[in-house]
Amino acid sequence: MTLVGDLGSALGIPIATYPSTCNLVNQWTTTCGSGPSKDISYIWTVPATGSYRFSTINSSFDTVLEIRNYNNTSQVLGCNDDEPGSLQSRVSLSNLTRGTRLLITIEGYEFNECGATTLNIARN
Numbered sequence: 001m002t003l004v005g006d007l008g009s010a011l012g013i014p015i016a017t018y019p020s021t022c023n024l025v026n027q028w029t030t031t032c033g034s035g036p037s038k039d040i041s042y043i044w045t046v047p048a049t050g051s052y053r054f055s056t057i058n059s060s061f062d063t064v065l066e067i068r069n070y071n072n073t074s075q076v077l078g079c080n081d082d083e084p085g086s087l088q089s090r091v092s093l094s095n096l097t098r099g100t101r102l103l104i105t106i107e108g109y110e111f112n113e114c115g116a117t118t119l120n121i122a123r124n
């Protein structure tokens with residue numbers, strides 16, 4: 001299991017860092033092109049209905065970021081490999097409903113790519 005924590009409804013740049021995903025396992029396969037690689041996941045609850053952006057800026061490696069509905073993990077809300085000009089990832093989601101729980105997963109783009117992760121969450 002790669003789930004690391006429940007972030008509640010907090011916002012922050014960063015909101016969570018993790019020193020190395022290299023000792024974790026590969027649980028999820030993302031829908032935006034990553035190969036099998038170790039992943040780290042967080043639960044986050046939408047604090048107020050609106051639009052939010054999630055990013056992995058300042059992570060130490062080429063990340064992929066995917067966001068699912070925690071209560072129905074087959075429902076992928078967003079996935080990104082590279083934001084423009086970066087190897088890090090950014091997903092913006094609009095019309096999120098207060099109280100919805102999201103599963104936020106960060107993994108490496110290349111096979112087994114891993115390292116230090118930074119997760120940022122801000123309101124748009």
Ligand SMILES: [Ca+2]
Binds near residue numbers: 063087089109
């Ligand atoms: Ca990337």
